[in-house]
Structure formats: structure tokens, C-alpha cells
Amino acid sequence: MFAGILASLISANLLAAEPAVKGPEKVEDWWNAGQAHIQRSEQLKPITGKARNVILFVGDGMGVSTVTAARILEGQMRGQTGEENALFFETLPHVALSKTYTWDQQTPDSAPTMTAMITGYKARDGMLSVDHTTHRGECDAGAIAKRSLPTLLEQAAEAGKATGIVTTARITHATPGATYAHTPDRDWEGDAMLPPNCGVKDIARQLVELSPTVMNSLKVALGGGRDFFRTTAQPDPEYPDRRGTRKDGRDLIEAWLASRNQLASGSRYVWDKTGFDQVDPKTTPFLLGLFEPSHMQWEADRAKDAAGEPSLSEMTRKSLAMLQGSSQGYFLHVEAGRIDHGHHAGNAKRALLDTIELAKAVKTAYEMTDPRETLIIVTADHSHVFTIAGYPHRGNPILGLVKPVPEQDGIPPDVARDAHDLPYTTLNYANGPGAKNRSPAGGRPDLVHVDTSALDYKQEAIVEFKSETHGGEDVAIYASGPKAHLIHGVMEQNWIYHVMRAAFGLSSKH
Numbered sequence: 001m002f003a004g005i006l007a008s009l010i011s012a013n014l015l016a017a018e019p020a021v022k023g024p025e026k027v028e029d030w031w032n033a034g035q036a037h038i039q040r041s042e043q044l045k046p047i048t049g050k051a052r053n054v055i056l057f058v059g060d061g062m063g064v065s066t067v068t069a070a071r072i073l074e075g076q077m078r079g080q081t082g083e084e085n086a087l088f089f090e091t092l093p094h095v096a097l098s099k100t101y102t103w104d105q106q107t108p109d110s111a112p113t114m115t116a117m118i119t120g121y122k123a124r125d126g127m128l129s130v131d132h133t134t135h136r137g138e139c140d141a142g143a144i145a146k147r148s149l150p151t152l153l154e155q156a157a158e159a160g161k162a163t164g165i166v167t168t169a170r171i172t173h174a175t176p177g178a179t180y181a182h183t184p185d186r187d188w189e190g191d192a193m194l195p196p197n198c199g200v201k202d203i204a205r206q207l208v209e210l211s212p213t214v215m216n217s218l219k220v221a222l223g224g225g226r227d228f229f230r231t232t233a234q235p236d237p238e239y240p241d242r243r244g245t246r247k248d249g250r251d252l253i254e255a256w257l258a259s260r261n262q263l264a265s266g267s268r269y270v271w272d273k274t275g276f277d278q279v280d281p282k283t284t285p286f287l288l289g290l291f292e293p294s295h296m297q298w299e300a301d302r303a304k305d306a307a308g309e310p311s312l313s314e315m316t317r318k319s320l321a322m323l324q325g326s327s328q329g330y331f332l333h334v335e336a337g338r339i340d341h342g343h344h345a346g347n348a349k350r351a352l353l354d355t356i357e358l359a360k361a362v363k364t365a366y367e368m369t370d371p372r373e374t375l376i377i378v379t380a381d382h383s384h385v386f387t388i389a390g391y392p393h394r395g396n397p398i399l400g401l402v403k404p405v406p407e408q409d410g411i412p413p414d415v416a417r418d419a420h421d422l423p424y425t426t427l428n429y430a431n432g433p434g435a436k437n438r439s440p441a442g443g444r445p446d447l448v449h450v451d452t453s454a455l456d457y458k459q460e461a462i463v464e465f466k467s468e469t470h471g472g473e474d475v476a477i478y479a480s481g482p483k484a485h486l487i488h489g490v491m492e493q494n495w496i497y498h499v500m501r502a503a504f505g506l507s508s509k510h
């Protein structure tokens with residue numbers, strides 16, 4: 001909204017006054033910025049009418065420390081000190097905290113957390129949009145149907161709205177999967193992962209064989225994960241040495257095309273950037289884009305991709321252009337799925353660059369929509385054990401070694417040292433693969449000659465794990481548009497669903 005633009009103008013002005021801040025900005029600038037906030041806030045009025053459209057952005061694993069570090073990195077990439085920067089979604093007017101614990105987990109995983117946001121119920125670890133009475137590995141399709149929880153996407157479809165899913169992860173991965181699939185095991189992405197004689201359909205097949213109402217509604221699905229849609233006999237178009245993973249002999253891409261073309265001719269499947277760019281959103285009734293055999297590239301690696309891939313913001317733009325043709329409005333879910341994977345790898349830079357791309361995607365959506373009729377929510381499913389530590393001075397490179405404010409004015413900042421006289425980085429993890437970087441004596445490595453801002457650098461960690469873990473503290477929710485004011489205070493994660501329902505004006509309890 002205007003408030004958001006004003007906020008970014010103010011921070012830009014602050015910086016324009018002192019481009020390379022070494023000392024304080026002008027005293028009156030701090031005052032003026034505070035006063036501008038008061039004026040904006042006094043004028044802020046809830047938009048109480050119904051939302052025609054809802055867009056739910058999820059930064060997978062985007063905890064508050066990730067947002068802060070990405071904000072600083074984005075500012076520093078523009079030549080600023082960074083701390084004063086705001087990612088686009090941080091300028092949205094309403095913010096709350098989200099309690100992410102699930103039915104059985106203190107620190108949660110993506111499957112039950114997305115289930116909470118999209119169905120209104122806190123579920124069990126590893127399960128998608130089924131209730132907590134579901135047994136792990138349950139293969140009885142009838143039992144799963146009974147325990148299935150209707151999702152907001154399905155309810156939007158029933159209300160006559162168009163729907164869409166965008167992710168940089170596999171389209172069958174936990175977060176996007178929870179919007180359309182119901183399964184007791186998030187790993188059942190393809191039929192090869194199912195136990196023998198299992199009556200429950202794998203997630204890829206559930207996406208292709210949707211109920212007639214949802215099939216009609218789901219106009220666009222973009223992400224990675226071709227392997228689960230292609231058979232073991234089919235070579236991958238981008239990596240000819242690689243084959244699909246389906247053992248049932250079904251080419252699900254052909255099946256998707258056949259079923260959608262029956263509804264409306266001109267439906268398209270694309271798998272590379274060229275194909276994606278050629279799609280005319282106005283004349284394409286249904287679009288499936290699968291841009292990698294598994295997850296799509298991190299934003300940092302996208303330019304090197306063999307066949308080329310669209311960015312998260314490009315996919316968001318195309319999806320909105322398709323959905324905006326709907327007479328009844330739409331629901332779109334957009335996941336930045338690989339922030340989480342960067343962190344799991346102990347690799348902060350990739351996680352932060354994907355967070356910055358998410359902010360760009362939110363800006364794209366905001367600019368393409370009218371805030372009076374579109375509710376935009378930006379949140380995370382869970383956090384990571386990622387910390388911003390030490391006392392680096394203002395403007396210290398966020399990926400660098402900690403250099404504190406010098407004790408005397410006029411002296412350049414020098415690296416800080418730990419109890420063993422070794423320098424350390426601002427960004428670290430409580431656990432993960434970075435714990436491997438021990439010196440031969442088992443102590444911390446000497447980082448003096450290490451480029452800690454290199455793309456592949458893995459930040460240090462205390463407890464060694466191959467994969468860094470999620471964090472259990474609250475995550476933030478940012479919102480604008482109709483009913484965005486209902487995002488406030490400390491909320492249970494599953495209340496997000498209720499806010500989206502209220503915004504759509506869906507009345508009956510399912």
C-alpha cells in the first residue's frame with residue numbers, strides 16, 4: 001500500500017543523506033522517520049469488506065533471523081549499510097507472530113505446519129491435510145478420505161474461484177502438496193515411494209487426478225519435480241542420462257494434458273524457460289510447469305541452469321496474469337521452497353538470496369493487485385537454528401567476520417576474537433554440517449584467510465548434523481488487504497486459515 005511505499009522512501013532518504021554511514025545519520029532524520037510512522041499508523045484503517053482474492057506466500061524455513069539477515073544483505077548489495085533496509089513484505093501494514101508447534105511436535109516440520117495454515121488444524125508430523133487420528137503409513141484410501149481435512153484451495157474452488165500453486169521446490173513437496181493432497185506420508189511423492197499394495201494415491205497422481213471441481217479451478221501449477229510424473233523408461237528432457245521414477249508406467253504429464261485439454265483446449269505443459277516465456281496467460285486455460293527433475297535451482301544458481309528456469313517472481317507474475325481472468329476471484333499459494341534447503345545445508349548465502357527473491361515476488365504480486373480486494377499474507381512454516389551474533393559494527397558485511405565498533409574514533413574496525421583468539425562470523429547455526437569445519441585439534445577453524453561470503457561457504461555450527469535442523473521459535477506473519485487486520489498479536493499458526501476463510505467470506509463450517 002501507500003504506507004509501504006512511503007516507508008521505503010523514508011529509508012531511502014535516510015540513506016541518501018549519508019550513503020556510507022560511518023557515524024550517525026542526522027538527528028532530525030530519525031525524528032522525521034518516527035513521525036512519519038505515526039502519521040501512517042494513525043491513517044491506517046482496516047479493510048473490512050470481503051477479499052475477492054487471497055495470495056498466501058510461504059518462505060519455507062524463513063525465521064525472523066533469516067528475514068533480518070536477508071534485509072541487511074539486500075541493502076548491502078545496493079551499497080547501503082543494510083540494517084535500515086526493509087524487504088518489501090516488511091512494509092506491509094499488519095504483522096503478527098505465529099506459534100508453529102504442531103499436534104505432536106515442539107519444533108515442527110513443513111507437512112503439519114502447512115496443514116495448519118491451509119486446513120485450520122494442527123496435524124501430526126509427516127502428514128498432509130489429514131487429521132491427527134490418522135495412522136502413519138495408513139494405506140486404506142477409505143480411511144484417509146474420512147480423515148482428510150478440506151483445504152482452503154479446495155474450498156476456494158468450491159466457491160467458484162480459480163486457484164494456483166507456485167513453488168521452487170518439487171510441486172509434490174510438503175508445502176505445496178498440503179494444498180491439494182491428502183496423505184499420511186509426505187514422502188509418498190511418487191508411486192515408487194508407496195508401500196506395496198497401498199490404496200492411497202501418491203502425491204503426483206493426486207495432483208493430476210483432482211476432483212472435478214478442483215481440477216476445473218486449479219489453472220496453474222509451477223515448480224520442480226518432473227521425476228515423479230515420468231516413468232522409469234522416459235529420459236529427462238534436460239538431463240538425458242536421468243529417467244523418471246514412476247514404476248506404474250503412467251506418464252502423468254500426458255495424463256494431465258489429456259484431462260485438462262478435455263476441459264479446455266490449449267492447455268500447456270512447459271519444462272524450461274523458453275517454453276515458460278512463450279505461454280500466453282490470456283489464451284492458456286491450464287498450465288503445468290515442471291522445471292527440474294527434483295527441486296528447482298536456488299536463485300543464486302538459476303542463471304547456470306542447463307535449460308533455464310523462471311524465477312519465483314516470474315512464476316508469480318505469470319500465475320497472476322492467468323488467475324486474474326477469473327470472474328469469481330482466485331486463491332494463489334506461492335512458496336519460496338528453498339530458503340529451507342539452504343539452511344539445511346548450513347549455507348546461509350543461498351537461503352538469504354532466496355529470501356530476497358521471495359520479497360521480489362511479493363512486490364510483483366502487490367503491484368499487480370488492488371489492496372482493497374486482495375488479501376496478501378507472507379509467512380513462514382517454521383524457523384531454523386540460525387543466529388546473528390557478536391557485536392558487528394553498523395554496515396559490517398552480514399556474511400563476513402565480526403568487526404566491532406573501534407574503541408576510539410578514527411581507527412578502522414578490526415576483527416573480533418573469541419576466547420582462543422580466533423575470529424568468527426556474524427551468522428552461525430546451532431547445529432548442522434558447518435560443525436565439520438573443525439581445526440585438526442578439534443577446536444574452531446581459523447577463518448582469517450577464509451572467504452566466508454563465498455557462495456558455497458557453510459557457516460559454523462556446534463552440534464554436527466549432515467542436515468541442519470528447524471528452529472522452534474515463532475515466525476512472523478505479514479499482511480495487507482481485506483481482513484489483514486485480523487493478522488495481529490501472537491497467533492496459533494492454524495488461525496491463518498481462519499483469517500483467509502473470513503476474508504473470502506466462506507461461512508459454513510466444513
Ligand SMILES: [Zn+2]
Nearest residue numbers: 061340344470
Ligand atoms: Zn526443512
